[in-house]
Amino acid sequence: MEESANGWRVWLRRVVIGRNPSRTLVRTMALMVVSVVVFHFVLLPIQVEGISMLPTYRDHGVHFVNRLAYVFHEPQRGDVIAIRYSGIHMMLMKRVVALPGERVAFHGGHLYINGKPLEEPYVKRCNWEFEAGEMKPDMYYVVGDNRSMPEADHTKGGAWRYRIVGKVIL
Amino acid sequence: MKNWVLRLFLAAVVAGGAFYGYRAWHPSAEQAIRKEFAALARTASFPQRESTLARFSRASKLVGFCTPDVQIVMDVPGHSGQTISGRDELLAAINGAQAMAVGLAVEFVDVGVEVAPDRQSAVVSLTVRGKVSGERDMIIQELRCELKCFKGEWQISRVETVKTLL
Numbered sequence: 001m002e003e004s005a006n007g008w009r010v011w012l013r014r015v016v017i018g019r020n021p022s023r024t025l026v027r028t029m030a031l032m033v034v035s036v037v038v039f040h041f042v043l044l045p046i047q048v049e050g051i052s053m054l055p056t057y058r059d060h061g062v063h064f065v066n067r068l069a070y071v072f073h074e075p076q077r078g079d080v081i082a083i084r085y086s087g088i089h090m091m092l093m094k095r096v097v098a099l100p101g102e103r104v105a106f107h108g109g110h111l112y113i114n115g116k117p118l119e120e121p122y123v124k125r126c127n128w129e130f131e132a133g134e135m136k137p138d139m140y141y142v143v144g145d146n147r148s149m150p151e152a153d154h155t156k157g158g159a160w161r162y163r164i165v166g167k168v169i170l
Numbered sequence: 171m172k173n174w175v176l177r178l179f180l181a182a183v184v185a186g187g188a189f190y191g192y193r194a195w196h197p198s199a200e201q202a203i204r205k206e207f208a209a210l211a212r213t214a215s216f217p218q219r220e221s222t223l224a225r226f227s228r229a230s231k232l233v234g235f236c237t238p239d240v241q242i243v244m245d246v247p248g249h250s251g252q253t254i255s256g257r258d259e260l261l262a263a264i265n266g267a268q269a270m271a272v273g274l275a276v277e278f279v280d281v282g283v284e285v286a287p288d289r290q291s292a293v294v295s296l297t298v299r300g301k302v303s304g305e306r307d308m309i310i311q312e313l314r315c316e317l318k319c320f321k322g323e324w325q326i327s328r329v330e331t332v333k334t335l336l
Contacts (some may be wrong), residue, residue, distance in 0.1 A: 049308065074244020084336050085297040087314045092334065142335065152248050157335030 032108075042067055044088065044166065050153055052144030053093055056080070056122055057168075066093075069167035075140055077118075080168040083159045084141065092155060093168060094142035095122075100161075104132040104141045106151075111143075123147050132157070140164070199324075200283045203292055203317060206324050209277045210235050218273035218303045229264040233257045236326045237318055243330040246311065273303030292317045292324065295332070 018024040033148040040044060057063065057080070075081055075096050076149050083092040097120075098104045098113050105112045106128040108119040111120060126147035135158055143156040146151055181226050197205065200257040213231050216224075219221045242254040293316055300309035312332040 012283070083334065085280065085310070086282055086295045086332075087297065090279045090297045090299065090310060155247075156334065157333075159248075159335055163334065 019128070035054055043169075044082070046082065046091065046093070046168070048093060051149070052146050053080070053095075054144045054146040055094075055124075057093065063093075063168055064170045065166040066169050067166040069169075070164065073162060074161075081140075081142065081159075082165040082168055083163050084165050088165055091165060092142075092159075094144055094156070095161070096140050097143055098132075098141035100135050100137050100139055102141070103134045106130055106132075109147065126151075140160075182331050184187070199285045199289050199292065199319070203283050203285070203294060203324050204281060205293065206235070207278050207281055207296065214276040216268065216274055220273075225268045226265065229261055229268060232264055233261050236260060237320075240326060241328045243328075245331050245333070247333075271302050274294075275301045275303075290319045292319075 024166070044067055046063055046065055048059055048061045048063065051059055070080075077099060079094055079096045081094060081096055083094060085091065097118065098109055103112075103114050105115075106126075109126040109128055111118045121146050124147060128151045130146060130151065132141060138161040139158040140161065142159045144154060146154070193201070210232070213228060213235070213331040216228055219265050220228075236256055237256060237297060239255070241258060242260065243251075244253070245251040254263050277299045279297045279299055281294060283292060283294050285292045293314065295312070295314050298309070298311045298313055300311075302309065312334050314330050314332050318327045319325075
């Protein structure tokens, strides 16, 4: 009976801390360091709050921001990006629709870039009607995919390049 | 575990404790400002059921965080710009806002503090996250605050909204 209890204890100890505790400790610490580096400097986990990116990204969905996405190239039209407020713990998630120097306008719910309509398969039609003007150098026009909500309630506009944290993936 | 590892670990714990204790007793200007903003967030939050007297008291406490000549410049998309000058105007605005909202939870996120070399003024950039009771959406606004130091106490002299998207 006592032997059986001892056996269980040994088995449990092996499962929890392994055969070599110091090696397990080193592995645990290495895993912690790698996790901190990856999830702080490379893949930033985010949770969506709000409906402005529907139907592409749902409210309360968890995604990742690739912070290295724009190290070697600039944001492209159609990219979904994270834009920081005063830091990276609160960010806006929007889609890039216009690049620096381009003119943006909405007419009859259609998005026009430099006077030409842009095909956007990811959005439902809306009735937005306004001109956002020309983007300054280093500025990208961003807007959410949910254009069915009233234009006044939808956060959109020109985002400075330095505020763009990375590209939303996964 | 080897003896020297244990000694090294204990030495690190003691050194860490001593450093923490020193910082707790002698907070830097940045720490003092962060503490001030944490207290401001706690004071600005109020529960759904609170007496009118408690709300008035809360409003006067909030005004105490600011200099007598405080200036608050608000320019939020979808609303007309507004400037509040002085403690009296601020007190009236807070009382008006408290009367409209049923309850509010305020949190300051990503607080960045820049203290001037003379340690008499500072600039704080932060994001306010506010949740009004019963409302689905949160209020999120980036702010830039200027502070002045009076007799060792930091007070807000100017607040302005920052446009994250232009």
